[in-house]
Amino acid sequence: QSALTQPPSASGSPGQSVTISCTGTSSDVGGYNFVSWYQQHPGKAPKLMIYEVSNRPSGVPDRFSGSKSGNTASLTVSGLQAEDEADYYCSSYAGSNTYFVFGAGTKVTVL
Amino acid sequence: QLQLQESGPGLVKPSETLSLTCTVSGGSISSSTYYWAWIRQPPGKGLEWIGSIFHRGITYYNPSLKSRVTISVDTPKNQFSLKLSSVTAADTAVYYCAIDSNGYYFDSWGQGTLVTVSS
Numbered sequence: 479q480s481a482l483t484q485p486p487s488a489s490g491s492p493g494q495s496v497t498i499s500c501t502g503t504s505s506d507v508g509g510y511n512f513v514s515w516y517q518q519h520p521g522k523a524p525k526l527m528i529y530e531v532s533n534r535p536s537g538v539p540d541r542f543s544g545s546k547s548g549n550t551a552s553l554t555v556s557g558l559q560a561e562d563e564a565d566y567y568c569s570s571y572a573g574s575n576t577y578f579v580f581g582a583g584t585k586v587t588v589l
Numbered sequence: 590q591l592q593l594q595e596s597g598p599g600l601v602k603p604s605e606t607l608s609l610t611c612t613v614s615g616g617s618i619s620s621s622t623y624y625w626a627w628i629r630q631p632p633g634k635g636l637e638w639i640g641s642i643f644h645r646g647i648t649y650y651n652p653s654l655k656s657r658v659t660i661s662v663d664t665p666k667n668q669f670s671l672k673l674s675s676v677t678a679a680d681t682a683v684y685y686c687a688i689d690s691n692g693y694y695f696d697s698w699g700q701g702t703l704v705t706v707s708s
Contacts, residue, residue, distance in 0.1 A: 480635050512693040512694065516695070522700075523685055525698070535696070567636050571692075571693045575652060576652060577638065577641070577649050578638035580636040581635065582634075583635045
């Protein structure tokens, strides 16, 4: 059982927006601004999309945005494109005993 | 830009030790201040952080795996390694090595290598 809770699936039509939630506790998501999001296409390695809650690495489209409220972080993909269809995983730093926890992943489908 | 490549046996017998190596290219493993991490993904399942090593040899392990995991750095070979002892079928997974540039997220990943535990 994953430490962070994500919906198993989400979907939207091209051009629409989709938001994925990631719920943890005050010991991880709520306690630190170190939430990150990863995109994984089938058979490929994960790719960092968002770090420190809302920062985008160089090269990641600004259609991807992140936020956090309390123990829940969110990833929003605006202007959905076919290539956004993938699995998305959230992760959070969880302190000096547990270090890192992940969510179980959300499969985003572009209708 | 640093690139990573995992290597090692694709099949390990139950109760034996899984050993993988990650070769770093595009820079020196000893000249950076990065954390070097191992993460795994069982088939069809989510990601699990295994552990990380700071370039000075300080290690951090997932508490659930700590008793079986050793991560080390081989500076002359520009590699870091994972050893997981007493493996079972539950350890079957794609194993990724990754770079953690500041201690809180994984910037770049290797392509991953599938390790199957079976007799």
